[in-house]
Amino acid sequence: MAEPTQTAKVLSVTDLTPNVRQLIVLPKTRKLSFQPGQWVSLKLPVGTKPPLNRAYSLATPESPSGELTLVFDRVPQGIGSGYLYELRPGDDLSLSGPYGNFVLPKPLDREILFITRYTGLVPVRCMVKALYAHRDAPPVLVMAVGPAEDELVYHYEFLSLAMTRASFRYLPLVASSEEAAVGLTVSMLRPFIDSKPKVTPLVCGTKGFVRPLRDYFIEAGYDRKEVKTETYD
Numbered sequence: 001m002a003e004p005t006q007t008a009k010v011l012s013v014t015d016l017t018p019n020v021r022q023l024i025v026l027p028k029t030r031k032l033s034f035q036p037g038q039w040v041s042l043k044l045p046v047g048t049k050p051p052l053n054r055a056y057s058l059a060t061p062e063s064p065s066g067e068l069t070l071v072f073d074r075v076p077q078g079i080g081s082g083y084l085y086e087l088r089p090g091d092d093l094s095l096s097g098p099y100g101n102f103v104l105p106k107p108l109d110r111e112i113l114f115i116t117r118y119t120g121l122v123p124v125r126c127m128v129k130a131l132y133a134h135r136d137a138p139p140v141l142v143m144a145v146g147p148a149e150d151e152l153v154y155h156y157e158f159l160s161l162a163m164t165r166a167s168f169r170y171l172p173l174v175a176s177s178e179e180a181a182v183g184l185t186v187s188m189l190r191p192f193i194d195s196k197p198k199v200t201p202l203v204c205g206t207k208g209f210v211r212p213l214r215d216y217f218i219e220a221g222y223d224r225k226e227v228k229t230e231t232y233d
């Protein structure tokens with residue numbers, strides 16, 4: 001069950017790309033217990049009727065210290081992300097959670113295919129970290145589309161994982177619009193899907209990206225329930 005709202009202190013602020021920022025926060029009252037892929041709800045003191053609720057996925061699995069890693073992009077005129085961009089170490093945040101069902105399937109009996117756009121990679125990064133904390137990780141392919149080369153979140157971390165773990169493959173892609181991201185992803189996806197054994201697809205990003213990809217899998221013979229999705233908007 002989700003925990004009630006509590007205050008968390010911002011411990012650090014780091015820019016991961018020119019427009020993506022990471023906050024490490026520490027809940028002050030209770031340690032959060034969560035599954036990789038889940039998210040917290042932030043209650044932000046902004047907007048016409050505060051608090052403004054905004055969901056953010058956890059980027060790093062549960063740690064003994066209880067610290068939580070949040071990663072978000074700077075949305076032009078975005079009220080919530082604009083507020084988060086103002087936060088400094090020592091500031092407080094109200095949050096509740098964890099929530100969500102976008103988690104690793106059980107059993108892990110097929111290749112896992114993560115498909116993400118931009119910060120849709122955040123919950124996937126958490127799941128990948130959890131999977132590769134063990135020696136026997138199942139085969140994983142991450143297809144991550146970013147809006148520009150320097151906006152590919154966790155790019156070097158994933159490149160390095162692909163070089164050190166034989167079962168991990170990483171395909172970074174760049175497309176400036178949502179529509180272009182869908183077209184490019186589908187074209188790169190076909191050789192992995194058409195006439196191949198079924199994989200477990202997990203797709204994350206905004207609806208304009210996630211829905212056409214889910215439809216692609218359904219047209220390719222997948223049951224709707226076999227395609228796990230998380231939409232951000």
Ligand SMILES: Cc1cc2nc3c(=O)[nH]c(=O)nc-3n(C[C@H](O)[C@H](O)[C@H](O)COP(=O)(O)OP(=O)(O)OC[C@H]3O[C@@H](n4cnc5c(N)ncnc54)[C@H](O)[C@@H]3O)c2cc1C
Pocket residue numbers: 039054055056057058071072073075077078079080081082100119122123206230231232233
């Ligand atoms: C379950 C869940 C998990 C989420 N996890 C994350 C996360 O880990 N990192 C993260 O950056 N965001 C995440 N989001 C989105 C986040 O909650 C906010 O919607 C986002 O930060 C925009 O809020 P805002 O108030 O700044 O923008 P708003 O003023 O609400 O404007 C939203 C508009 O900005 C555009 N947009 C650009 N980038 C995003 C984005 N990342 N998400 C949503 N809309 C976007 C969309 O076109 C959307 O219509 C998640 C959302 C959900 C539902």
